[in-house]
Amino acid sequence: MGRRAEREAVDHLLAGARDGRSGVLVVRGEAGIGKSALLEHARDAAGRAGFRVERAAGAESETQFAFAGLHQLCGLLMDRVDALPAPQQAALGVAFGLRDGDAPDRFLVGLAVLTLLAEVAEDAPVLCLLDDAQWLDRASAEVLAFVARRVVAERVALVFALRDTDGPGTDPFTGLPVLRPAALGVTEARALLAAGWPAPVDAGVRDRIVGEARGNPLALLELPRAAEGARLAGGFERPDVLGVPRRVEEEFRLRSASLPAATQLLVLVAAADPTGETALLRRAAGHLGVDDDAAAPAEAAGLVEIDARVRFRHPLVRSAVYRAATPTDRRRAHAALAAATDPRSDPDRRAWHRARAVLGTDEEAAAELELSAGRARARGGVAAAAAFLQHAAELTPDPARRAARALEAADAQHEAGASAEALELLAVAADGPLDALSLARLELLRARIALHLSPGGEVPGMLLDAAKALAPLDAALSRETYLHAIDAASVTGGGHDRSVREIAAAARAAPPAPGRPRAADLLLDGLVTTFTRGFAAGAPGLRRALEAIRNGGRGDGGRADHRWLLLGMRTATALYDDETADVLAARNVRLAREAGALSTLPAALIARSAALVLTGRLAQGAADLDAEGAALMRATGAEPTRYAQLALAGWRGREADTAELTAAGAEDAGGRGAGAEATFAQYALAVLHNGLGDYPSALQAAARASASDDPPTSSLALPELVEAAVRAGAPERAAAALEELTSRAAASGTPWALGLAARSRALTSTGPEADGHYREAIDRLGESRMATHLARTHLVYGEWLRREGSRQAARDQLRTAHEQLTAMGAEAFGERAARELRATGEHPRKRTERPSDALTAQERQIARLVATGATSQEVAAQLFLSPRTIETHLRNIFRKLGITSRRRLRDLPLD
Incomplete structure (x- = not known):
């Protein structure tokens, strides 16, 4: 009744x-x-329309069992699992x-479930019904929410x-x-009340x-059951101030x-078993000695x-029964369920019931939960593991063991x-007692939590304190924590003292890790030297670290460690090592894809x-990878990052987009x-304004970026600062x-670095000397992957040639710059090249639109x-x-x- 819009x-x-x-x-x-x-x-309705219907329901008492709700939904579909790719089958x-x-x-x-549903839907459309989803275990809820955000065309x-x-x-x-x-x-x-309760009801009652039910259908059906017919007819129903759901639950109780x-005890056991x-x-x-016929009442x-x-x-019946029971009866019910559960086929549920049958503490029950x-x-x-460990800590009689389990649960x-x-x-x-190593690990975890909740200026200091505490206890973990602290200070901007x-x-005083240096050790040493003695001094160590990361992580033929790929890519960018940056960035994406690690894939894609x-x-x-990364961030609930969007907007010359993204980032930072x-x-912003020819604004932005404690950003900003300062009439700056750029280029030695330094020298030079530097820059950058900077070098060289009166030579350079910049989508720089070309008397060709x-x-993509x-x-x-969505x-x-x-796609330009 009254559900037309909903239906x-x-x-x-x-x-x-x-x-x-x-x-x-x-x-x-x-x-x-x-x-x-x-x-x-x-x-x-789905049954009448030929759908296959699968159902599952969450249970408040089953939230600790990982993937229980998902298994309930997909259990009958597993006969089609062989159609899934091997990694999804395994998952x-x-x-x-x-x-x-x-x-x-x-x-x-989640991808496996999406593919499985799509496979089943090939035979008939599929309806999945999830009731009481607020009580699904966390793993199932996250997977199903991910699937819900990815369904498109699977029926x-x-x-x-x-x-x-x-x-x-x-x-x-x-x-x-x-x-x-x-x-x-x-x-x-009133109509529902009359239909559900045919006995006479006093009009006032x-x-x-109706007023107390506030339009709640279950309340309208259940509230009259609590009163005797005579009271309903005579108007003597008792008043009640409970809210509707609470009152309905009370009626069930x-x-x-x-x-x-005996019936109450049987129903309690049923309520305790989801x-x-x-x-x-x-x-x-x-x-419990309860007969089967006790269920009849x-x-x-x-x-x-x-x-x-x-x-x-x-x-509400289940919750009413369970909450109304005495603690003693609850323990009896759980003890009976533990005794009735097979420890070989379902050890986790048995451990769970047994733990709830305990009065006080019980080391044996706690140990079983730890195994679960x-x-x-x-x-x-992971969420289920945390719940088991938390309960295990509560049941642990020994204070030291309890503290250790609480730390693991945390x-x-x-x-x-x-x-x-x-x-x-x-x-x-x-509250402990904890040994020194556990106390240090506790402080490290506290810092990691702070970094996750509010990555402000205090977090690097917390990580530093944890690293110092760990130094005499676990040198390897201490050095990794120092590395995280340096990275956090670079990313958050440091803060405080x-x-x-x-x-x-x-970190320079940190003790060495045992054995041969790992990639993390080399990276830490290189960054420490860079920040304490300067870029040139730190570059050799950073190059060794990058080589170790490229070799798999350890650098000594040991087990691969891919945790540092993202930091390694950022470090390679700071060193102007475009080849290593490309290799590490591509590997980071590939490994995240292969592992199905959507917790790390979005950041890898955006980097x-x-x-x-x-x-x-x-x-x-x-643009494609950024769009995919942003979509996955939305699907997984991750915090958005705007690096790729900012880079794209700046290089494309999109002034409004760049300003909007900058403002949004500042607002999200919340004063951090x-x-x-x-x-x-x-x-x-510096790239944007250099492209638009607004050199004073470019100078201001580039100066801020080049002064950053984030090494890759400062390295990228230096050539922007040189160009903006020259064009804005600030030769000293x-x-x-x-x-600084020349020093970094000499320490780096890569074509990218040497090319940028040569171009910047050309911008600050005159006459034949400038011409030589421009030619060197083009040659150097031509050996690198940096097509953007190569095209911009043709642009500034052409601008210089035109002002030197070499009109034909200028046209050649500007024509090349215009074609390259417009083809790649660097619109502001392309328009700058077009203006210069027109000044030479040549009209640049417009880019022809393509079907793609x-x-x-x-x-x-x-x-x-x-x-x-x-x-x-x-x-x-x-x-x-899903494959159907791709189709x-x-x-x-x-x-x-x-x-x-599909074959025709190979012949079309899709850039």
């Missing part, structure tokens, strides 16, 4: 899925408002405990029902399309029930309290149904993204995109100081920047991958989409390009 929304979703347009709805509302009824409508198998292997990235599990519909909560926390489903069932109006409420003692397994319930009841009261499965009338945490972590269930909670819970556990661990140079000075901008591939690769993104934004210009960034011969399944795996994009690509086959 139409569900029907529209199903119609779209049937026609190949996947979709999702999140039905939110208070308990009893009708969410489950809408899911039933969706099930019935699902490990997540569901069906095979051994390394813990999979949860988003690779799949997902409907989640979530109960509104009182807490301020967010959930993974935030941002998905929401449907809120409205409260019933007075007319519909009826109106009060009162109804269950009237049952025989699996709904009838055989398990009967075994547990047998341990509960079924007659409409609280529970027991046949092939155990089903409660409403989730290990198994959960191996399956990729680490797992932080890894799972629950940093607030991690801080609470750190407080427990801090812990600048990057102070941290580097302290790779920013690097590609400098090579001139603004459209081919840079000049971090790496903020100073990189100044670099992008140009000379100072040139001196009509493609979106994602379509261009798909087209390029298909053009290399990749199958739809391979492209889908790389882009974390849909391909149809749009073919239509826009006017072709009919």
